[in-house]
Amino acid sequence: MLNPWLGAKEDGSLPRPRKTGFWFALAALLLRPLLMLLTKRDWRGTEHIPREGGFIVAANHISYFDPIALGHFLYDNGRLPRYLAKSGLFTIPVLGSILRSMGQIPTYRGTKDAARSLRDAVAAVRRGECVIILPDGTITRDPDLWPMVGKTGVARVALTTGAPVIPIAQWGPQEVLSPYSKKLELLPRKTMRIKAGPPVDLSEFAGQELTGPVLRAATDKIVAAIVEQLEELRGEKAPPERYDMRKTGVPETGNPAKRQRGRR
Structure with a gap:
């Protein structure tokens, strides 16, 4: 039964969004039944997802599969996810048009257009969207998959808009698709x-x-909140010091293991 004011279910979760647009509706029609069949779910803290209005999701990044798992979580709790996605995806015929129609936001990392991504994210939040920003900026390089020292874009968007930042931790997507792997491991069913x-x-x-x-202080506080959620999911404490790519010299893009093999 639905709460007539909030639209919430009795268990606190939200009904799926009604106005999704064609491509979101098609993706949900095709993907959601598969995810329900092929994965198990351990979802917590759904009461913290805002029922309406713009907000920012700050989450850890552990696998190429985690945007799908996180999108499922948000969609089933009443919000359409708007990701900051690599600009190169938007240049692919058909796919680029689909991503734009779904309200996804291109990122121009390392170019003169990099600031456009944050402006677009600010605009989306102010329109009332759920904007997902991964402070790691890439799949974490931490050997044990803990969040790294975060990039400050999430803090800039948050402090510019004044919108709430919801820290979300995820653990399990890396079992379906390990970092930088192209091989899906769907069976036995993994728990998201x-x-x-x-x-x-x-x-x-x-x-x-x-x-x-x-911006650095605000970012550190956001990342600490993500880590706090992740520690509960994993049942262990994170290292006292965050992994910092600037100190280790690990490249920000591509598979770091492959890069290291190539230098031998």
Whole structure:
């Protein structure tokens, strides 16, 4: 039975979005039954997903499969996910048009157009969208798949809009598709463990100029909230120090293991 005001189910989860558009509806029609059949779900903290209005999801990135798992989680809890996706995907015929029609946001990493992604993300949040930003910026390079030192774009969007930031941790997608692998491991069925936490309290940064130190401090607080959720999912403590690609010299793009083999 539905709550007539919030539209929430009795268990606190939300009905699936009604106005999805053609491509979202088609993707849900094709993918959701497969996901329900091929994966198990351990979803927690769904009460923290805003029922309406723009907000930011900040999540860890452990596999090429985790956008699918996270999208399933958000869709079944009443929100359409808007991802920041690599700009190259938008240049692929047909796929690029589909991504744009679904409201996905191209990122122009390492180019003069990089700021456009954040402007588009800000605009989407202000339109009332659910915008997903992965502070790692790439699949984590941490050997044990903990979140790394985060990129500050998530803090910039959050502090520019004043929208809530919901920290979400996921664990399980890497069992379906290990980092940088192209081989799906669907059987036996894997459990997608996803946990949303309460909004990150960024009130201490309100009204401050968005300087580097302010953005770094806000980002660190957001990443710490993701780690807190992930520690509960994994049942273990994260390392006291975040993995930092700048200190290790690991490249930000591509499979780092392949790069290392190529230098031998």
